[in-house]
Amino acid sequence: xxxxxxxxxxxxxxxxxxxxxxxxxxxxxxxxxxxxxxxxxxxxxxxxxxxxxxxxxxxxxxxxxxxxxxxxxxxxxxxxxxxxxxxxxxxxxxxxxxxxxxxxxxxxxxxxxxxxxxxxxxxxxxxxxxxxxxxxxxxxxxxxxxxxxxxxxxxxxxxxxxxxxxxxxxxxxxxxxxxxxxxxxxxxxxxxxxxxxxxxxxxxxxxxxxxxxxxxxxxxxxxxxxxxxxxxxxxxxxxxxxxxxxxxxxxxxxxxxxxxxxxxxxxxxxxxxxxxxxxxxxxxxxxxxxxxxxxxxxxxxxxxxxxxxxxxxxxxxxxxxxxxxxxxxxxxxxxxxxxxxxxxxxxxxxxxxxxxxxxxxxxxxxxxxxxxxxxxxxxxxxxxxxxxxxxxxxxxxxxxxxxxxxxxxxxxxxxxxxxxxxxxxxxxxxxxxx
RNA sequence: CGGGGAGUAGUUCAGAUGGCUAGAACGCUGCAUUUGGGAUGCAGAGGUCGCAGGUUCAAGUCCUGUCUCCCCGACCA
Numbered sequence: 001x002x003x004x005x006x007x008x009x010x011x012x013x014x015x016x017x018x019x020x021x022x023x024x025x026x027x028x029x030x031x032x033x034x035x036x037x038x039x040x041x042x043x044x045x046x047x048x049x050x051x052x053x054x055x056x057x058x059x060x061x062x063x064x065x066x067x068x069x070x071x072x073x074x075x076x077x078x079x080x081x082x083x084x085x086x087x088x089x090x091x092x093x094x095x096x097x098x099x100x101x102x103x104x105x106x107x108x109x110x111x112x113x114x115x116x117x118x119x120x121x122x123x124x125x126x127x128x129x130x131x132x133x134x135x136x137x138x139x140x141x142x143x144x145x146x147x148x149x150x151x152x153x154x155x156x157x158x159x160x161x162x163x164x165x166x167x168x169x170x171x172x173x174x175x176x177x178x179x180x181x182x183x184x185x186x187x188x189x190x191x192x193x194x195x196x197x198x199x200x201x202x203x204x205x206x207x208x209x210x211x212x213x214x215x216x217x218x219x220x221x222x223x224x225x226x227x228x229x230x231x232x233x234x235x236x237x238x239x240x241x242x243x244x245x246x247x248x249x250x251x252x253x254x255x256x257x258x259x260x261x262x263x264x265x266x267x268x269x270x271x272x273x274x275x276x277x278x279x280x281x282x283x284x285x286x287x288x289x290x291x292x293x294x295x296x297x298x299x300x301x302x303x304x305x306x307x308x309x310x311x312x313x314x315x316x317x318x319x320x321x322x323x324x325x326x327x328x329x330x331x332x333x334x335x336x337x338x339x340x341x342x343x344x345x346x347x348x349x350x351x352x353x354x355x356x357x358x359x360x361x362x363x364x365x366x367x368x369x370x371x372x373x374x375x376x377x378x379x380x381x382x383x384x385x386x387x388x389x390x391x392x393x394x395x396x397x398x399x400x401x402x403x404x405x406x407x408x409x410x411x412x413x414x415x416x417x418x419x420x421x422x423x424x425x426x427x428x429x430x431x432x433x434x
Numbered sequence: 435c436g437g438g439g440a441g442u443a444g445u446u447c448a449g450a451u452g453g454c455u456a457g458a459a460c461g462c463u464g465c466a467u468u469u470g471g472g473a474u475g476c477a478g479a480g481g482u483c484g485c486a487g488g489u490u491c492a493a494g495u496c497c498u499g500u501c502u503c504c505c506c507g508a509c510c511a
Binding site: 093374379384407 | 435439440441445446447460461468469470471472473502503504505506507508509510511
C-alpha cells in the first residue's frame with residue numbers, strides 16, 4: 001500500500017501497511033479480530049504474535065508512557081530472557097510452576113554429554129534477587145528498585161482472547177528492596193499512585209480500579225491488582241465507585257468482608273481484565289538467596305521486597321477492545337499509531353488535492369499516515385482509516401477544497417469539520433512528537 | 435490437562451451418502467476506465483486438499499495415527 005510517513009519514508013515507502021477484509025471465524029476475541037484485520041498484529045502460534053509496523057507503534061507508545069512514569073520510582077535495567085535452572089532450584093519453583101518453558105540441550109550451545117538446561121523467563125525474581133546482592137550491603141543502600149520491559153514466556157495451557165493471554169508477551173516488571181516492612185509499604189503506596197496516574201495517561205483511568213486480590217503464594221495478606229472494566233475480561237470484580245476501589249471475586253469470603261469492612265453484596269459485580277499486579281513479597285525471595293544488609297547497629301537483617309507488574313501487550317489488547325466500535329479501532333490519542341490519518345480522495349490529474357495534501361503532510365507528517373493510493377476507491381480508503389482508528393481522519397478532496405480546505409473527522413465521536421490547514425493545527429494541535 | 439469444533443488457492447470459505455481433470459468470492463498480475471463510503475470491463479497467474487499410514491478400480495470425501503488452531507472448563511507464581 002502506498003501509505004507514507006516521514007519517519008519511515010526511506011525504509012518502508014509503499015508497503016508497510018496492509019488491512020484485510022476478512023478474519024478467520026476462528027478468532028472470536030474482539031481485540032484479536034480487529035487488530036488482525038487492521039494489520040496491527042499477526043498470529044504465529046497460539047498466544048504468540050508478531051507486531052507489524054502499526055502495532056509496534058502502539059506497543060511502543062504504551063511502553064514509552066509507562067517508562068515515563070516508572071522512571072520516577074525506579075532504575076531501568078534489562079535482565080535476560082534466558083535464565084539458569086539452578087536459581088529456580090534455590091527457590092524451589094522448578095517443579096511447582098506449571099507454565100515454565102524449559103529448554104534442555106536443544107541447541108548448539110550445549111555439550112553432548114552434559115546438556116545445558118535453561119528457563120525461558122516467566123518472571124524475574126530469580127535473576128533480580130541474586131543480582132541485588134551486589135548493590136545492597138548496608139542500610140545506606142535503601143530504598144532501591146529496578147524495572148525493565150521484557151518479553152515473558154509462560155507456557156499457558158490455553159492461550160486465549162488475543163493479546164489478553166499469551167504464551168509470549170511484553171511486560172514491565174519492577175522489584176523493590178527495603179530495610180523493613182514499613183519502608184516497603186511506603187514505597188508500595190508510591191508505586192500504586194504512579195500506576196493510577198499512568199492509567200489516566202493511557203486513557204483508561206476512569207474504568208481502571210485498584211483491586212484487592214489473593215496474595216497467592218507470596219504473602220499472608222492481599223496482593224493488589226489494577227483491573228480495567230471489560231466485558232470480555234477473565235476476572236469478575238466487585239467495584240465501589242464511590243471509594244474508587246474494587247475486590248476480586250476470588251477473595252469474596254465472609255472473613256474478608258469483616259477484614260476489609262465491606263459488603264460484597266452491596267457492590268456492583270462486573271467483568272474486568274487485570275492490567276497490573278503488585279505484590280508485597282516480604283522475605284519470600286530474600287531468604288532463599290540470603291539477601292541481607294547490615295543495619296546501623298551492626299546487625300545483619302533480611303531485605304524486604306516488593307514486585308510490580310504491568311502487562312504492556314495486554315494493555316494494547318484491552319485498549320483496542322475497550323474503545324472499538326462497529327467501524328473498527330478507536331485509539332486514545334496518547335497510544336494511537338499516529339494522531340492524523342490523511343486521506344486524499346483524488347485521481348492523478350487532480351493536482352490541487354495532492355498539493356494541499358503534500359503541504360499538510362509537510363507540517364504534520366511526523367505523526368500522520370498518508371493514504372494517497374491511486375487505484376483504490378474512495379470508500380476503501382475511508383473504511384481503512386476508520387478501521388485503523390487514528391484520532392483524526394483528515395480528508396482532502398475537491399469537496400473539502402471548495403469548503404475551506406480539509407475535512408477533519410474525529411474518530412471517537414464522528415464529528416466533522418471543514419477548515420483550513422492552519423485552523424486544523426490551531427484546533428487540534430500539531431503532531432504529538434517530532 | 436478434560437470436553438467440543440476446525441484444518442482445501444495469498445485471505446474468507448463451498449465441496450451429502452467415495453467418481454475431482456478440485457471450485458467460488460475477495461485479493462494478486464497486465465491493459466483501460468474510475469476517486470466522498472470496501473469500483474467496472476477484458477485477459478491472466480495461483481493447490482501434493484495439515485502430515486503419515488491404510489481400505490478401494492477410484493480418496494478432499496472412508497479408517498487409524500499424528501500435528502496444529504479456535505471455543506468451554508481446570509490452571510494462571
